[in-house]
Amino acid sequence: MKKTIFITGASRGLGRIWTETFLKRGDNVVAAVRNTDSLKELVAQFPDNLLVLQLDVTDKKASFEVVSKAKTHFGQIDVLINNAGYGHLGAIEELEEQQIRAQFETNVFGLIWLTQAIIPIMREQKSGHIIQLSSALGVVALPTLGIYSASKFAVEGLSESLASEVAGFGIKVTILEPNGYETDFSASSAMQSKPLEQYDAVRAALQEGNKAEDYGVPEATSEAVLKLVDTENPPLRLILGKAGIQWIKYAYSERMKTWDEWQEVSVAAHGK
Template identity: 75%
Template sequence: MAKTIFITGASRGLGRIWAEAFLHRGDQVIIAVRNTLSLKELAERYPSTLLVLRLDVTDKKACFEAIEKAKQHFGKIDVLINNAGYGHVGAIEELNEEEIRAQMETNVFGLLWVTQAIIPIMREQKLGHIIQVSSALGLVAFPTLGIYSASKFAVEAISESLATEVAGFGIKVTLVEPNGYLTEFSTSSGSQSKSLALYDGVRAVLNESNKPEDWGVPEATAEAMLKLIDADNPPLRLILGRAGFQWVKYTYAERMKTWESWQDVSVAAHGKP
């Protein structure tokens, strides 16, 4: 059965690949982006099943209006995919206030506004699936990517709480956590702080560990997303990519080792027998 899917940030990259996969199989899709011209050809190919809306997700009022327009156009919204976002690179000391606020405004607040706008519609429908595009770096953090990870760690917390809050309304929530993929996200879509030479060594170590095989093939994610939106019982978290799975597995094993080695101190700090 065809679904109606609202997706942000799908003018290129993974979002564009997913949107095309949905349209190809007959779903109705609403793509909300800053630059609608990039979707002109796609809109001409799918005139009856694609609605393109101009949206800057940092504008709260515009987010609510876009969701309402989509609902009026197709009569329902089954799936929301919060995909709008970008990555900022910079050591913590290198970040300026404007860069920090911009990262959070898009990746956290933008996602939050669209999520808040969709909940009443899905609650009224008594069904819906909210898919938040986080990152494997929302579960682990690498040097020089701290502010990006901070934004995705926030998305993780918001969405995990949300999943419990809305479950009784028939709404499901999934966090999609891709590792790096060979898209514009890793090049022209990102931004970078002015570098300080004293962190060049840290960058060099990170670059040396950046193996070609760790970067996934973007088109390979489409089948995973189709399976996810069709699942009767979708997972709260879905890692996309072999590298991300390895990073998370290693990091959480190391965390458990550390926590267990300090368990006596932790328990004593409780203060009660």
């Protein structure tokens, strides 16, 4: 069945791949991007199915306006994929205030504005699927990626709460948790703080543990995303990539060990 997909961050990386995937199978796509010229070729190829709208997701007013335009153009919005975001590299001590605020403005607040804008439409339809882009780093944090992880941990928490809030309206929520992929995430699309030499050893150790096989093939995510939007009962969380599954399972096993070891102290702290 043909769907209308609203996707942010559609100009490159996974967002671009998913946009093309939906278009090729005949879905309608609303692509929200900073630079509309980036999708000129796709507009020429899919003039009836693709609506490209300029958007900086940090602009709340503009976010509500483009959602309204999309609804007017296609008549409905079945799926929102909150994909816009970027990574910031830097140890916590290295982060400047504006860098911290900018990371949250895009990865968290931008996601919230689009979510708030779409809910009334989906509530009126009595159906819809909101897909929030988190990360394996929204479950497991790594050194020098703390502020990025913090933004994705925020996405995890607010999206889990959202799922309970909107379930009665027929709206589904899924948190996507990709591991690393062979995109420009760590290159041109990432920001970096001015490094302090005191953290050179931390960076070196992280780089040493970096393995090429841990990074997935971006195009391989397409089939998973199609299955996700087509299923009647989508999961609250979906990990993308085998490395992510390993990291997250290990992290939770370690957490359970610690919680079990300290259970007596935890229970005593209840007080009754």
